[in-house]
Amino acid sequence: MLALEIFAPRFAAEAAPTILLALAALTIVFGIGVVVVGRRRSGQVEAIESAPIGVTKVATSVEAVGPTPVSASVNPPANTTTVHDRLAKVRSSFAGALTSALTRSAITQETWDELEEALLRADLGVATTTRVLLPLRELVKAKKIVQPSELRAALQTEMTAQLSNTARELNFDRSLNAPNIWLVVGVNGAGKTTTIGKLAAQQIKLGRTVLMAAGDTFRAAAGDQLETWAQRSGAEIVRGSEGGDPSSVVFDGVARATAKKIDLVLADTAGRLQNNTNLMEELTKVRRVADKGSGKVTEVLLVIDATTGQNGLTQAKQFAQATAVTGVVLTKLDGSARGGIVFAIETELQIPVKLVGLGETIDDLVEFDAADFVAALFD
Amino acid sequence: MFETLSDRLGGVLKGLRNRGRLTESDVIEVLAEVRTALLEADVNVGVVRDVIERIRINAIGATASTALNPGQQVIKIVNDELVAMLGGETLKITYATHPPTVVLMAGLQGAGKTTNAAKLASWFKSQGRQPMLVGADLQRPAAVEQLRVLGAQINVPVFSEPGDPVATAKLGLAEARRLGKDVLIVDTAGRLAIDAEMMQQVKEISEAVQPKFTFLVIDAMTGQDAVTVAKSFDETLSIDGVILSKLDGDARGGAALSVKQVLGKPIAFASTGEKLDAFEQFHPDRMASRILGMGDMLTLIEQAEKVFEKEKAEATAAKMLEGEFTLEDFLEQLQQLKKMGSLQGVMGMMPGIPKEMKNAEIPDDQVKRTEAIIYSMTTQERARPELIDGSRRIRISKGSGTTVADVNRLVKQFTEMKKMMKQMGGKGMLGGKRGKGAKSAGMPDDLAAALGSRLGPR
Numbered sequence: 001m002l003a004l005e006i007f008a009p010r011f012a013a014e015a016a017p018t019i020l021l022a023l024a025a026l027t028i029v030f031g032i033g034v035v036v037v038g039r040r041r042s043g044q045v046e047a048i049e050s051a052p053i054g055v056t057k058v059a060t061s062v063e064a065v066g067p068t069p070v071s072a073s074v075n076p077p078a079n080t081t082t083v084h085d086r087l088a089k090v091r092s093s094f095a096g097a098l099t100s101a102l103t104r105s106a107i108t109q110e111t112w113d114e115l116e117e118a119l120l121r122a123d124l125g126v127a128t129t130t131r132v133l134l135p136l137r138e139l140v141k142a143k144k145i146v147q148p149s150e151l152r153a154a155l156q157t158e159m160t161a162q163l164s165n166t167a168r169e170l171n172f173d174r175s176l177n178a179p180n181i182w183l184v185v186g187v188n189g190a191g192k193t194t195t196i197g198k199l200a201a202q203q204i205k206l207g208r209t210v211l212m213a214a215g216d217t218f219r220a221a222a223g224d225q226l227e228t229w230a231q232r233s234g235a236e237i238v239r240g241s242e243g244g245d246p247s248s249v250v251f252d253g254v255a256r257a258t259a260k261k262i263d264l265v266l267a268d269t270a271g272r273l274q275n276n277t278n279l280m281e282e283l284t285k286v287r288r289v290a291d292k293g294s295g296k297v298t299e300v301l302l303v304i305d306a307t308t309g310q311n312g313l314t315q316a317k318q319f320a321q322a323t324a325v326t327g328v329v330l331t332k333l334d335g336s337a338r339g340g341i342v343f344a345i346e347t348e349l350q351i352p353v354k355l356v357g358l359g360e361t362i363d364d365l366v367e368f369d370a371a372d373f374v375a376a377l378f379d
Numbered sequence: 380m381f382e383t384l385s386d387r388l389g390g391v392l393k394g395l396r397n398r399g400r401l402t403e404s405d406v407i408e409v410l411a412e413v414r415t416a417l418l419e420a421d422v423n424v425g426v427v428r429d430v431i432e433r434i435r436i437n438a439i440g441a442t443a444s445t446a447l448n449p450g451q452q453v454i455k456i457v458n459d460e461l462v463a464m465l466g467g468e469t470l471k472i473t474y475a476t477h478p479p480t481v482v483l484m485a486g487l488q489g490a491g492k493t494t495n496a497a498k499l500a501s502w503f504k505s506q507g508r509q510p511m512l513v514g515a516d517l518q519r520p521a522a523v524e525q526l527r528v529l530g531a532q533i534n535v536p537v538f539s540e541p542g543d544p545v546a547t548a549k550l551g552l553a554e555a556r557r558l559g560k561d562v563l564i565v566d567t568a569g570r571l572a573i574d575a576e577m578m579q580q581v582k583e584i585s586e587a588v589q590p591k592f593t594f595l596v597i598d599a600m601t602g603q604d605a606v607t608v609a610k611s612f613d614e615t616l617s618i619d620g621v622i623l624s625k626l627d628g629d630a631r632g633g634a635a636l637s638v639k640q641v642l643g644k645p646i647a648f649a650s651t652g653e654k655l656d657a658f659e660q661f662h663p664d665r666m667a668s669r670i671l672g673m674g675d676m677l678t679l680i681e682q683a684e685k686v687f688e689k690e691k692a693e694a695t696a697a698k699m700l701e702g703e704f705t706l707e708d709f710l711e712q713l714q715q716l717k718k719m720g721s722l723q724g725v726m727g728m729m730p731g732i733p734k735e736m737k738n739a740e741i742p743d744d745q746v747k748r749t750e751a752i753i754y755s756m757t758t759q760e761r762a763r764p765e766l767i768d769g770s771r772r773i774r775i776s777k778g779s780g781t782t783v784a785d786v787n788r789l790v791k792q793f794t795e796m797k798k799m800m801k802q803m804g805g806k807g808m809l810g811g812k813r814g815k816g817a818k819s820a821g822m823p824d825d826l827a828a829a830l831g832s833r834l835g836p837r
Contacts, residue, residue: 106683120424123602126415188625188653189489189598218653220528221521228520272629305489309421311630332488335571337604360488360518 031239069125107140107148115155122338125310127251128347132158156374162343163370168352171298172208172264179257179295181250181265183287184329185319186303188271191331191357193222195303196266197229198357198365208263210235213253215286216244216270226268232362236262246270246282247289254295265295274318287323301354303329306339316345331357406438409453413671420670423606423632426640434460458667465639466663470507470620470647472592473836476562479511481552481588485612486596487583488569491624493522495596495650496566497529498658499622502648503562504533513551514539515584518568526566533655536560544568545583552588565590572611582615594647597638599623600630609638620647622659623661627651633670702801706761706793710753713746751779752789764790 045296108376112133119129136154139145145154146313172180182199184192193216200210212230213239223239230237238256240249250267257265269286272279290297302325319325330339333356351366410431417427438456474480482499484492496512503510512530514523514537523539530537536558538551547563555563565588570577585593595618597605612618621642623635627647639646646661695712698704753761755778760767767775767790776783 091661117424120418121603123421123604126418187600187628191489201604219525221524224521224524225519273625275629276627305598307487307598307601307604307608309600309630309634310419311421311600311628312602314629332571334485335604336573336607337602341602 032259066255097263103322105148107146107151111148111151115151115306119340123309123312123340124343125313125341128340128343131347132162132343141269159220159343159374160371162347163353163374168327168354168368170354173296173298176296176298178293179254179262180299181254181267181290181295181297182299182301183250183267183269183290183297183323184301184303185269185283185323185325186271187273187305187315190218190271190303190305191329192271192303193229193268194360195301195331195355195357196226196327197233197266198362199355200229200233200266201362202236202365204234204263209261210264210266211253211257211260211262212237212240213250213265213267215250215253215267217242217246217249218270222268222270229362235266236260247286250286250290251293254290254293258294274315280318280322283319284322299327300325301327301329304339304341304345306330306333306335307337308339308341310341310344312341313344313348316349316351320349320351325351327352327354329353329355329357330367334358334364405441405450406435406453409450410435410438413453413457416672417633417636417670420631420633420672421600421602421605421637422670423637423641424604425606426632426637429640430460430464430530430636454671458671461636461667461671462664465646465661465666466634468645469660470592470645474508474561475591479555479563480560480561480592481590482562482564483585483588483590483593483616484564484566484596485593485616485618486569487571487598487608488519490569490598491622491650492516492569492596493525493531493566493649494653494655495594495622495624495658496526496564497533497535498650498655499594499648500530500535500562500564501533501655501750504535505827508562509560510535510564511551511555511558511560512537513548513555513563513565515544515548515551515565516568517541517544517547522566522568524532529655544580545587548584549587563588572608577614578611585616594620594622595638596624597634597640598620599626599632599634601630601634603637605634605637606641609641613642613644616713618642620645622646622648622650624650624782627657631670631672632666661800699797699800700803702797704797704800706753706764707757707758709793710750710761713750713753748779748781748785749789752776752781752786755779764794 116129116133119132120126124132132155135158136145138150139154140151145151170182184196184199186192195213201210203210210233211317212226212235214223214226216226217240220242223242227237227239229235236256238249238253240246240252246269249264253265253267254275256262265288267286269283270279272283274280286295287300300323302316302319308315316325316328328342328345328351328354330342333339345351346353356366356368356373358366413434414427414431417430420423422430434453434457437460438453449562457583481606484496484499486492493516500512512535513778514526516526517539523537527537527541538547538554540547540550544567551565552563565584567584568577568582569579572578593616595609595612597609601608609618609621621635621644623632623646623784626632635646645667646663649661651657695704695708698708750797752775755775756767760771760775767786772783772786776786779786
């Protein structure tokens with residue numbers, strides 16, 4: 001108020017009301033085209049508090065505490081239950097929801113709502129759900145389906161039909177006078193390395209010789225993890241240096257396989273998120289280099305976690321663009337997730353699901369069967 | 380690829396026109412698109428239902444803003460609702476009275492427990508703590524080795540023993556005590572929520588080490604199943620917080636909302652990459668717009684709101700010039716001005732203000748007192764200050780903690796100012812334009828002169 005007091009001493013006592021005037025003036029000025037400064041959206045950074053630090057300091061040298069664990073190279077006991085059993089074992093809420101929807105006497109709007117919800121709950125996605133239900137709506141309109149139970153059967157048929165893709169076999173070119181190379185790709189944590197272990201065991205059972213290329217040179221102890229699977233399955237393994245170039249590891253693997261006349265190279269790669277351009281380019285290079293030797297890439301398997309939501313479709317699109325994916329391995333289907341995103345992947349991208357992972361042991365890998373898959377959802 | 384919500388709403392919003400209040404049909408139409416957006420973002424079906432219902436109730440009958448069209452307004456309500464749902468109480472990291480403070484990591488296979496265990500250790504270190512890691516995942520090949528490598532990278536010791544995870548955890552705890560570590564982070568094997576045996580195992584680990592904090596690590600790309608997983612882990616272990624992993628991906632992350640709703644526990648951390656420093660506090664507002672897929676809609680709404688304030692101000696100015704400005708209006712203007720930071724700062728930004736006013740320091744407590752006085756008035760008194768007689772003045776002064784003289788002064792000055800403004804408006808000195816259209820660069824000379832004479836000699 002100093003300036004005012006200097007210029008208008010007799011109004012100093014009335015300083016308060018002057019403010020009102022000033023504000024009134026401001027109001028008028030605002031009303032005549034002056035840009036109003038917008039409210040800043042306040043950030044919502046919430047601080048995590050920590051209690052005061054104690055004073056005593058303890059030696060912080062890096063200690064390898066405890067004895068080094070022996071790597072488990074013994075095979076855990078095999079799983080002998082069938083696919084159907086294991087899928088049915090899961091009391092899916094999908095099945096429960098369906099049952100309630102389908103035990104009524106007439107098909108109402110509620111029936112459709114419940115059906116829609118059940119499909120969405122299985123991660124089918126909005127677009128696929130609509131697509132799947134559309135022909136059924138027509139049938140109901142035309143009075144070709146009247147009972148909710150009929151609707152169930154029709155839904156099952158419809159869903160199976162949408163998955164009818166013939167090429168589900170793994171591509172193994174016997175005519176090659178060189179190793180077949182199967183590249184395994186996917187996002188972090190999907191189950192690539194474990195799948196390779198299971199796949200190796202399976203292929204060896206079929207009478208083929210297998211070599212694993214430890215193409216994940218980024219993740220800590222990724223090579224050790226794959227090595228364990230090599231021991232468990234009876235496959236050979238080629239490793240590179242940690243932090244090294246994945247393409248050269250795969251190339252070296254193919255070279256070794258060629259030299260030793262090994263039938264199949266299973267190439268592991270580091271997990272990567274599909275929106276990471278650099279890493280996707282790296283993957284394109286891995287594929288390209290893999291083909292440079294005498295071997296041939298005959299299969300690129302995209303590993304997708306069954307718990308993945310709609311992002312699974314984006315994953316498939318991007319990985320397909322980068323490496324021409326030839327098939328999907330749907331893992332962790334022994335959980336409560338239904339893996340419904342594969343509907344979109346198959347129907348929109350025409351990429352077939354070839355294998356299904358049902359657990360962490362070496363035998364937990366089965367061929368994908370559309371009818372079984374859909375049927376198990378209805379149990 | 381999925382359309383953004385803005386794309387989808389484009390068609391819907393075109394048909395809606397501004398009305399006094401948001402009608403039910405306005406709201407329902409927009410909410411249908413919002414529902415689709417949330418489902419495509421992987422928000423659980425049940426949670427979506429609850430969210431939509433909440434918003435529907437809040438939105439219908441909400442006064443329509445003149446700046447935002449109904450569709451945009453509903454979006455704003457949705458966004459605010461999501462932010463509230465994702466935020467709320469944050470997790471307070473407190474430490475055990477008898478060290479070490481034990482932290483247990485739990486979750487499905489591949490969620491990111493091991494990586495985040497190391498990240499958490501690094502975070503505790505940055506808080507001045509002495510953490511230790513325990514590798515109790517004896518299931519996954521080389522899981523312990525992975526933890527050792529990470530531990531070495533951040534100079535944090537790692538303990539593990541082959542055999543039984545529960546025993547390992549116990550031994551780890553003993554070792555931490557022996558070494559005087561004040562934080563112990565226990566990494567466990569990934570397990571299915573429906574695997575009774577494995578859930579029992581992690582329960583036993585928890586009972587053995589009595590964690591102060593149990594974190595559930597959830598992959599940001601998880602779909603509908605997030606709810607089942609969260610519920611099961613919570614029932615078994617009582618989760619204290621969630622760590623959302625792989626946020627550097629492009630998954631919309633609706634699982635975050637689902638899990639938050641179901642657990643009612645805070646999302647403590649966000650993991651945004653594979654490197655150990657990609658670890659930060661969770662931001663609810665960023666997550667909300669990511670889930671909603673609002674893209675440019677948010678910016679549009681902000682712009683619209685800015686315009687709205689301007690329109691409101693113009694309307695208020697028009698009122699003043701017609702002599703219809705009330706204390707209520709004045710109070711509103713005061714509050715608007717307050718929001719923009721210090722009055723001094725605001726004045727400094729405006730062209731054409733007489734120097735005296737610019738330099739005048741307007742103390743904020745004056746503003747507060749003025750506000751208080753107006754607040755103590757009834758609605759009628761604010762509309763017609765001439766009603767304010769002696770007894771009312773006493774009441775108002777008591778209520779606002781001011782003196783009767785203060786109240787008198789305010790009323791007098793306000794009434795005088797009103798008269799003056801009306802005069803100016805009537806004389807057409809300000810161009811007689813109402814609201815939109817009148818655009819002058821700054822304060823007109825007549826007004827400055829009139830104000831100047833009130834302030835004293837230049």
